[in-house]
Amino acid sequence: MMYSIIETLKKNQLSITDSRKKILELFVRAKGALAHADIENQSGTEFDRVTIYRTLQTFVEKGIIHTIPTADNSVRYALCKDACSEGHHHDNHVHFMCDDCGTTYCLDNITIPNVSLPSGFLATQTDVVVSGKCGKCN
Amino acid sequence: MMYSIIETLKKNQLSITDSRKKILELFVRAKGALAHADIENQSGTEFDRVTIYRTLQTFVEKGIIHTIPTADNSVRYALCKDACSEGHHHDNHVHFMCDDCGTTYCLDNITIPNVSLPSGFLATQTDVVVSGKCGKCN
DNA sequence: TACGCTAATGCAACATTGTTGCAAAATATT
């Protein structure tokens, strides 16, 4: 399956800039999720810290990437599947964080089990974060 | 059911200090989870910021409170049930965060459903965070 | 292709959050 960076940006009515191209490319290449710091390191001094913040924010708003709640409360981002559209994320998959190598995976094939809530409670979003050892480290 | 603050501290071999008593009391009284900022506000200028950080850290280590991973990646803490012992938390319950009032609940009665992982993956901890509207706001 | 308009970037300054070392104070031990 192909992922066209330019196409993705155009589809979301974003102007094609160096930083957006480069940062989106990092996500396409990365197997796991990226933290802000990862991006800052991998892009060198090419972009300002502020630009990275704003780019990530824009991508999240447009549904290009989504944030991942982690057990250690660090912020991480990962590419959304095509099904995600602006303002409406469909990332109902399980996230896995390896205690050893720190890699965060989106387990796209594993859907979130249904959680029955007390009466009166209404769920709009369910996040499941599993931590442990991944395939490589086990 | 009674919760003795002094007893809890003694049981965990912690010396009884003003800050520990006061902060633990906040947790006992609070129905939901507390963020660092909540504690800082509710305790006024009584304690130093650093003391609060260190106290929370100590409580987590001793298994008196546990952290809650939230969808917005803010750090929150809540009291552990008696079953929690030092270094080993048994907080395998679902956490619920209300989008309206912001209250975070520990749904102690709802256990975490089993998640089947890809082969090679080994889970040590599973966190489930549901967000939506709670009983009061619905 | 050049022009002007709009949007994005970089910079500076600032706010918030969290960490560390060390002297002073409070707690525990005898």
Added chain:
DNA sequence: AATATTTTGCAACAATGTTGCATTAGCGTA
């Protein structure tokens, strides 16, 4: 009550995130 041990508060620092504004780059149009 005296001493040993812990905990606290302060100061300084590091990391993370935000905002305003001038400059620059991308885009549509002629």
